[in-house]
Amino acid sequence: MKTIGNIIWFIFVGLGSAIAWFLLGLLWCITIIGIPFGRQAFKLARLTLWPFGTTVNTHFDKHPIANILWLILGGLELAFGYAVAGLLFCITIIGIPFGKQCFKLAQLALLPFGADVG
Numbered sequence: 001m002k003t004i005g006n007i008i009w010f011i012f013v014g015l016g017s018a019i020a021w022f023l024l025g026l027l028w029c030i031t032i033i034g035i036p037f038g039r040q041a042f043k044l045a046r047l048t049l050w051p052f053g054t055t056v057n058t059h060f061d062k063h064p065i066a067n068i069l070w071l072i073l074g075g076l077e078l079a080f081g082y083a084v085a086g087l088l089f090c091i092t093i094i095g096i097p098f099g100k101q102c103f104k105l106a107q108l109a110l111l112p113f114g115a116d117v118g
Contacts, residue, residue: 001052001097002052002053003052005052005097005098005101006050006051006052006053008098009050009051009052009098009101010049010050013048013098014048014049014050014051015049017045017048018045018046018048018049019045021041021042021044021045021048022041022042022045024038024041025038025039025040025041025042025045026038028041036066036113037069037070037073040070040112040113043108043112043115043117044105044108044109044112046117047104047105047108047117048105051101051104051105052097052101054104054117054118055104055116055117055118056104056107056108056115056116056117057115057116057118058107058108058110058111058112058114058115059114059115059116060111060114061114062113062114063113063114066113067111067112067113067114070111070112070113071110071111075109075110075111075112076110078106078109078110079106079107079109079110080106081106081109082102082103082105082106082109083102083103083106085099085102086099086100086101086102086103086106087099089102
């Protein structure tokens with residue numbers, strides 16, 4: 001199931017989202033100060049390609065200041081967007097697995113610093 005889910009996700013959502021996250025990461029990495037934020041965008045790009053079969057464990061305690069800056073600079077809006085997409089996917093029975101992946105992405109978009117994706 002996870003292989004089929006990843007293929008469907010990649011075709012309809014993953015490729016476009018991953019390219020957007022990758023380009024955002026490149027923009028952040030232009031400055032030296034933005035490199036840590038760019039690395040987190042690359043982490044999100046990797047997860048958006050193949051989200052089925054992965055887990056996200058957030059650890060706010062590892063980098064609290066960076067996570068707070070991420071929240072201020074747009075992390076809250078990103079997480080809200082993924083949560084809304086997850087709710088829309090969960091309207092139908094077929095979309096529930098994709099909604100769960102959106103909730104996983106919302107969790108990582110909210111607090112990416114110190115998060116383990118595995």
